[in-house]
Amino acid sequence: MENENKELYSKTYSFAPYEQSRHNTKKYKPNEYDVIIAGAGLSGLSCAFELASKNKRILILETHPYAGGRTSSFDDNGMKVESGLHRYIGYYSALPSLLKQCGVKINDIVTWEEKTDVLIKKQNKKLVLGVAPFFGFIKTARSILGNNEVLSARDKLSLMPFFLSGFTSYVFSDRLDKYSVAEYANRHKVSEKAKRLILEPLSTGIFFRPPENYSAYAFFGLFAPAIPKFYKMRIGAYLGGMTDLMCNPIVKKVQSLGGEFHFKEPVDSVIVKDGGVVGVKTKSNKEYFAEQTVIATTLPAAKKILNPLADRRELIKLFRLPCMSSCSFQLELDRPSMKKDITTFGPGTDLVSLAEQSRTTFRESKGRLSVILGNAKEYSNKQTEEILPSVLKQLNSLGIHLDGHIIDARKVSEENDFYSLDKGNQHLRPRQRTGIKGLTLAGDYTLTSSFATMEGAVKSGKKAAKNCLQSL
Template sequence: MPNDTPKKSVIVVGGGWAGLTCATELARQGYEITLLESARQLGGRARRVAFDKQPVDNGQHILIGAYRETFSILKKLNISTTETLDRRPLDLLFQYCGGKKFNLQLPALLTPLNLFIGLLKAKGFSAKDKWRALIFGSKLFSNSVFYENDISVSELLKKEKQTENNIKALWEPICLASLNTPIDEASARVFVRVLHDTFCRSHKDADIIIPKVDLGSILPDPASEFIEKHSGIIHLSKRVTEININQRHVTGVRCDKDVYKAGHVVLALPPHACLPLIKDHPALHDIAYNLNSFSYNPIVTAYVKYPASVRPNLPIQALLGTTSQWIVSRDVAGQAGLIAVVISGPGPHMQLDNEQLASTIQSELANCFPHWPQADDIKIIREKRATYSCRVGIDLLRPNNKTRINGLWLAGDYTKSFYPATIESAVLSGKHTAELINQH
């Protein structure tokens, strides 16, 4: 390493959940942290925004009990998960507007008993649907759903002889919600891992968790406080434009005219933001080549404001056969009457302008819930590159956290991990990168 580079100093580029996790883990170990974030706030794709002076998020996020690393970092930062997160056993209602309903509840029993009893007692499914789901469930539990080459989720479901009801009212909505990728394109390998970790380890892993406070208050605020308390420096509105490398050692970064020096640089960025920073370095060409092959899917969240008397029976439910896919009651966040409508993945809705989309969503809600009064207001947030497309073969493109440049690391939800683009994957990558730097 060149002599003038401070060894225990780390520059973290990007203040999303991956960068913040990495920075807090390293700050705890005594590293000097400089965090550079191009936006005016921390949080990245999981951040606070305002709607009519109320804090909401750039997209309604749902966590599950299997997010062990996320709960672990919150615990380390002394964040009370009971105060910030609403956690309940899985109770999912899938409903065709004014038509058939399907309900899956998991009892608090040991796995796989909870899954088998939950499937047997599920409402709306025929005996054949349940039988097929049970066989698939038992194969997931015994880790015997394996195809040598990755295939699409729809091919997997066909091979596993899933019925039309199971596909339409269970697996397809779960796949879109967890992988943000349509079943015809989604990676069966990643989907099987998600199902396995959700349903086949502990019954608590399938719990559904809805934030009770805005996402900024859950990790970004306490993490930035922690980093600054440990002598770290956070610069907002600082876009990194270049990585400085000297003889295969990273020496720092450049933000236009400003140069920052450090022995380690963590790029905690989405692939499309990482690519321009690494593409010109020959030792990083293979990573750049793979990142160039990533594609992205949108997520739209519509916050629909009703009078406070509108209180759905369940905090979350899925709508089938409509543009609106999931509705989440913000009652759990103390925002009675506020409903978040989530639309994951690509689709014709992306061709509509906000006014047309708002009117589609409002008329769907009026059809599905005719007893609700008229909405007072609606805010639509489109995240066009919400996540990378978790398509067949994606595992082969995801890079390791360590690169061939000494001291240069990659973190983010897209790096090699068990999970698709989620908060858990981002946190996991941040934590793992911090461990690698510490061992270096």
């Protein structure tokens, strides 16, 4: 796989000298590309694929030397890491469809989980949540009827009005976004235990925000598609690095269709002419021109790139949409940390979700633990060595003892990489079509029927491509 990567990127860089001389002498032709895409995350890649398949001349400019953005895997000073623990949800449709068109079958790259574990702090007990009503019917039924040692029938029943009312409200309006998960749970009298052991893992464990902040709209919106597609529901753990398994095949396909990738070439700003966008200027002062420019970066990067248009009312939502940080902590071990590689939650600790990965994603490792940290903003400002003692202490409280087994550790974090899933922000998600000539947006923060997920990113890229095609 490593050799394959080298080939991919050396092929990519082969464009560079040509670009260099062309731009130094300023002999570029305006509109030599139909579309320029800033960002090779899943949204940029999905947009690139749609456009390249329609024979459009496209250029993708990416900051990093690899594709995938928040869905990537890379080498961090000698340790293989991923952007963070990722799970594929069985009801996704846009992502598997894109992958299929690039020659990747989802069943070949993930292993399916039918249950998840919720570890109970300081009690050496766990609650098992079945997540595959069709494929793992018995496990799902057991998790509803069982778990009685940790969750009483009263606790379980207290969740029913919450879920029934929540899913109904989600389908018929977006007023749920007025409430946080905790507020909505209190309105429906969910018991304290059910809030802590079920709602906290399903909110903080997935989008790092505590139930007190996390929007009830995003909470129900993430699970709602699973209801009509219950027969598809299960969770996929990747069988290798996401850049290798998913992103590089898309890059290769786009290249085979004539698309150009320039890695390690960050975009600085859009070039504005007569009120419209005509191209981009890179951080190394090169200028590229195209009929359409798609900004498919993270939200804070998009705000910087679009700064020349900051006073335009068409972009008011984008500039007002707040961001939040994520922070992942990855441990290389001399033995597995847990008996199985399955999604695990640690309510009441900052280890909001975690998984052993040495039998799945990092099979070359003897032991490999990936943890998503709550209180991400606080952790993202700390060094790996500062975080490690606190992570180990909290792992101990969950019954995972790793002292003397750690070979290496990394914090992986990019500040403010997500749009904020706190309540009240849904109406600020901008559409892909901006109303500004030549400018389209893509990214999981733009408005789709999904949230900040791989599926949402792919859908946003498709919508962005459709918008470009209508304007070309």
